[in-house]
Amino acid sequence: xxxxxxxxxxxxxxxxxxxxxxxxxxxxxxxxxxxxxxxxxxxxxxxxxxxxxxxxxxxxxxxxxxxxxxxxxxxxxxxxxxxxxxxxxxxxxxxxxxxxxxxxxxxxxxxxxxxxxxxxxxxxxxxxxxxxxxxxxxxxxxxxxxxxxxxxxxxxxxxxxxxxxxxxxxxxxxxxxxxxxxxxxxxxxxxxxxxxxxxxxxxxxxxxxxxxxxxxxxxxxxxxxxxxxxxxxxxxxxxxxxxxxxxxxxxxxxxxxxxxxxxxxxxxxxxxxxxxxxxxxxxxxxxxxxxxxxxxxxxxxxxxxxxxxxxxxxxxxxxxxxxxxxxxxxxxxxxxxxxxxxxxxxxxxxxxxxxxxxxxxxxxxxxxxxxxxxxxxxxxxxxxxxxxxxxxxxxxxxxxxxxxxxxxxxxxxxxxxxxxxxxxxxxxxxxxxxxxxxxxxxxxxxxxxxxxxxxxxxxxxxxxxxxxxxxxxxxxxxxxxxxxxxxxxxxxxxxxxxxxxxxx
Numbered sequence: 001x002x003x004x005x006x007x008x009x010x011x012x013x014x015x016x017x018x019x020x021x022x023x024x025x026x027x028x029x030x031x032x033x034x035x036x037x038x039x040x041x042x043x044x045x046x047x048x049x050x051x052x053x054x055x056x057x058x059x060x061x062x063x064x065x066x067x068x069x070x071x072x073x074x075x076x077x078x079x080x081x082x083x084x085x086x087x088x089x090x091x092x093x094x095x096x097x098x099x100x101x102x103x104x105x106x107x108x109x110x111x112x113x114x115x116x117x118x119x120x121x122x123x124x125x126x127x128x129x130x131x132x133x134x135x136x137x138x139x140x141x142x143x144x145x146x147x148x149x150x151x152x153x154x155x156x157x158x159x160x161x162x163x164x165x166x167x168x169x170x171x172x173x174x175x176x177x178x179x180x181x182x183x184x185x186x187x188x189x190x191x192x193x194x195x196x197x198x199x200x201x202x203x204x205x206x207x208x209x210x211x212x213x214x215x216x217x218x219x220x221x222x223x224x225x226x227x228x229x230x231x232x233x234x235x236x237x238x239x240x241x242x243x244x245x246x247x248x249x250x251x252x253x254x255x256x257x258x259x260x261x262x263x264x265x266x267x268x269x270x271x272x273x274x275x276x277x278x279x280x281x282x283x284x285x286x287x288x289x290x291x292x293x294x295x296x297x298x299x300x301x302x303x304x305x306x307x308x309x310x311x312x313x314x315x316x317x318x319x320x321x322x323x324x325x326x327x328x329x330x331x332x333x334x335x336x337x338x339x340x341x342x343x344x345x346x347x348x349x350x351x352x353x354x355x356x357x358x359x360x361x362x363x364x365x366x367x368x369x370x371x372x373x374x375x376x377x378x379x380x381x382x383x384x385x386x387x388x389x390x391x392x393x394x395x396x397x398x399x400x401x402x403x404x405x406x407x408x409x410x411x412x413x414x415x416x417x418x419x420x421x422x423x424x425x426x427x428x429x430x431x432x433x434x435x436x437x438x439x440x441x442x443x444x445x446x447x448x449x450x451x452x453x454x455x456x457x458x459x460x461x462x463x464x465x466x467x468x469x470x471x472x473x474x475x476x477x478x479x480x481x482x483x484x485x486x487x488x489x490x491x492x493x494x495x496x497x498x499x500x501x502x503x504x
Contacts, residue, residue: 046376046396046398046422047374047376049066049069049070049424050066052372052374052376052377052424053066055372055373055374055377056370056371056372056377057300057368057370057371057372057373058369058370058428059348059363059364059369059370060431061329061430061431062328062428062429062430062431063428063429063430063431063433064370064392064426064427064428065119065426065427065428065429066120066424066425066426066427067087067119067120067121067391067425067426067427068087068089068112068120068121068122068124068424068425069422069423069424069425070396070421070422070423070424071124072110072112072121072122072123072124073089073091073110073112073124073423073424073425074091074093074420074421074422074423075091075092075093075095075395075420075422075423076089076090076091076380076381076393076394076395076423076424076425077090077091077092077095077134077135077380077381077393077395078090078134078135078136078137078184078185078381078393079137079381079383079391079393079425080137080138080139080144080383081139081383081385081386081463081467082139082144082446083139083443083444083445083446083467083470083471084442084443084444084445084446084447085113085114085386085442085443085444086111086112086113086442087111087112087113087114087121087425088109088110088111088112088127088137088139088144089109089110089111089112089137089393089425090107090108090109090134090135090136090137090146091107091108091109091110091134091423092106092107092133092134092135092179092395093106093107093108093420094106094107094132094133094179095133095179095395095397095420096179098132098133098179099132104130105130105131105132105133105149107129107131107132107133107134107148108126108127108128108129108131108134109126109127109128109129109131109134109137109144109146109155109164110124110125110126110127111124111125111127111162112124112125114442117435117442118435119427119435121425125162125163126163127144127155127157127162127163127164128146128155128163128164128167131146131148131149131153132148132149133148133149133176133179133182134146134147134148135147135148135179135182135183135184135185135199135244136183136184136185136186136196136197137186138186138187138188138194139470140154140188140194140230140470140474141154141156141230141474142156142158143155143156143157143164143166144156145170145186145194145230146186147174147182147183147184147185147186147196149176150172150173150174150175150176150182150183150203151169151170151171151172151174151208152169152170152171152172152174152183152186152196153167153168153169153170154166154167154168154169154170154209155167155168168209169208169209170207170208170209170212170233171205171206171207171208171209171226171228171235172205172206172208173203173204173205173206173218174196174198174199174202174203174205174221174226175199175201175202175203177201180199180243180244181199181200181201181243182199182201183196183197183198183199183203183226184196184197184199184242184244184245184246185197185242185244185245185246187246187247187248188230188466188469188470189248189252189254190248190251190252190466190469190498190499190502191252191502192229192469192473192502192503193227193228193229193230194227194228194230195225195226195227195238195246195254196225196226196227196246197225197241197242197243197244197245197246197256198221198224198225198226198241198242199242199243199244200241200242200243200258202220202221202222202223202224202241203220203221203222204218204219204220204221205218205219205220205221205226205235206218206219207233207235209233211233212232212233215233216233216234216235219235219236219237220237221237221241223241224237224238224239224240224241224270225237225238225239225240225241225242225246225256226238231473231476236270237270238266238269238270239266239268239269239270239273239284239285240254240256240264240266240284240285241256242256242257242258242264242320243256243257243258243259243318244257244318244319244380245257245317245318245319245320245321245338245381246320247320247321247322248322249322249324249334249351250324250334250462250495250498251498252498252502253265253266253358254266255288255320255322255336256285256320257317257318257319257320257338258317259314259315259316259317259318260291260292260295260313260314260315260317261287261289261291261292261314261317262289262291262295262314262317262320262336262338262340262347262349263287263288263289263317263320263336263338263349263360264285264286264287264288264291265285265286265288265357265358266284266285267284267285267286267356267357268281268284269284286357288336288349288351288354288357288358288359288360289336289338289349289360290360291314292313292314293309293310293313295313295314296312296313296362296366297312297313297314297340297343297345297347297368298312298345298366298367298368298371299340299343299344299345299368299371300344300345300368300371300372300373301343301344301371301372301373301374301375301377302375303342303343303344303375314338314340314347315340315342315343316339316340316341316342316343317338317339317340317347318338318339318340318341318380318381319337319338319339319379319380319381319382319393320336320337320338320382321336321337321338321381321382321383321384321390322334322335322336322337322351323335323336323337323384323390324384324461324462324463325384325385325387325388325389325390325461325462325463326388326459326460326461326462327387327388327389327429327430327433327461328388328389328390328428328429328430329430331350332348334351335348335349335350335351335363336348336349336351336360337349337369337382337390339379339380339381339382339392340379341378341379341380341395342401343371344371344372344373344374344375344377344378344379345368345369345370345371345372345379346368346369346370346371346379346382346392347362347368347369348362348363348364348368348369349361349362349363350362350363370392370428375398376396376397376398376422377394377396378394378395378396378397379392379393379394379395380393380394380395381393384461384462384463385427385463386442386443386461386463386464386467387429387435387461388460388461388463389427389428389429390427390428391425391426391427391428392425392426392427392428393425394423394424394425394426395423396422396423396424397420397422443464443467445464445467445468445471446471450472450475450477450479450480450483451480451483453468453471453472453480454468454472454480454483454484454487454500454503455483456468457469457487457496457499457500457503458487458493458495458496465495465496465499468499469499469502469503472484472503473503480503481504484500484503484504485500485504487499487500488500488501488504
């Protein structure tokens with residue numbers, strides 16, 4: 001999320017830099033009232049999790065609830081739910097500068113459970129710690145996959161104590177640079193492959209799992225993302241690359257983002273281009289949402305900005321997510337949501353077909369889907385849950401800008417770590433929504449028979465469809481083929497047919 005600072009420093013005179021640096025030293029890098037008595041909370045004063053709820057302004061059809069907060073979750077940056085409704089959270093305690101020389105890495109993976117069905121994940125356990133700059137997570141098999149320290153790791157608990165006792169490196173070679181520019185978001189897709197956003201810095205990725213090592217050549221992913229088959233390890237680079245964010249729509253189309261590009265569709269995949277080697281193509285991605293200097297965001301917090309060049313624009317777009325949960329209604333289904341933690345907001349775009357791609361329009365003119373007056377609110381990621389709600393990952397920090405992108409005078413600010421004992425997960429649901437049954441939060445798909453999994457491919461909630469598809473692919477149970485064939489031939493189940501065909 002390299003921001004306005006690099007541009008600012010390159011364009012302003014030395015005298016101007018000194019003046020603005022002096023002004024910055026008098027207050028936080030991001031988030032201060034424009035004038036005394038403006039009625040806004042100071043970034044030096046974080047709010048409690050419950051108190052912070054009153055600072056939100058949300059689309060009037062919805063409400064925001066607290067799903068988890070410190071001490072159950074701290075420094076969250078990524079979130080997934082497993083097939084039984086357990087919430088898995090990646091915590092990047094290393095941010096921004098990593099552990100002290102010779103110190104233990106500070107990233108963790110924690111799982112949380114809502115044991116009483118009230119929607120609050122009150123039970124938490126550290127599953128794995130000692131990870132370096134962990135960035136993403138994906139359930140697979142009997143464990144989870146995690147991107148960290150230039151590797152894709154597989155972690156598993158084999159003795160039932162809730163803590164990982166297996167730690168395998170499946171792939172390595174993703175570049176390790178700034179923590180905002182590392183491989184992230186391992187995501188199981190419609191084509192039964194797991195995709196990884198390369199973080200914009202690429203690398204040369206090599207299989208390290210014992211069964212796969214030596215069976216495939218190292219894969220260079222400069223300017224491209226990474227994809228692999230989790231059953232046999234076959235891997236490749238794929239067109240398009242994302243910084244911190246990776247998502248798919250109901251048709252399996254892939255979308256990514258970068259700090260100034262809130263939503264980009266990867267229009268042309270590699271197989272089409274390789275089949276037409278004489279075709280000259282200048283770009284494989286399309287900005288479906290207005291980007292760069294033309295982008296517009298509307299924060300309600302009093303953000304102190306050092307560059308007029310980027311004021312009111314996306315500077316830290318991340319966590320792009322196509323909402324597919326069903327719960328929030330037809331007007332929201334298929335919309336694109338993108339976080340901007342420097343603006344303390346979540347932006348929404350309504351997508352519509354436009355030739356070979358889609359085009360976005362702001363959900364409401366000059367007003368964000370979700371924004372906060374609390375300048376510590378740092379939404380960095382989004383996830384659709386088993387219940388169909390939209391979950392917001394709030395890292396909750398005073399300063400979210402990495403020191404690499406700020407003037408030298410500010411690199412060692414003491415408040416770079418303010419908030420590293422906090423973190424929140426919020427859930428957005430319709431006004432009047434109540435939990436109808438325990439199956440919403442804890443679906444138990446991991447314990448159901450094959451035919452039930454096939455029926456889940458028709459669910460209006462994309463999370464349930466994706467999870468059922470993953471389990472069908474994992475188990476390789478041939479007994480469900482007749483059920484899949486029946487679904488694939490049913491003209492009334494458009495989305496279910498697509499899943500069934502890929503499963504076959």
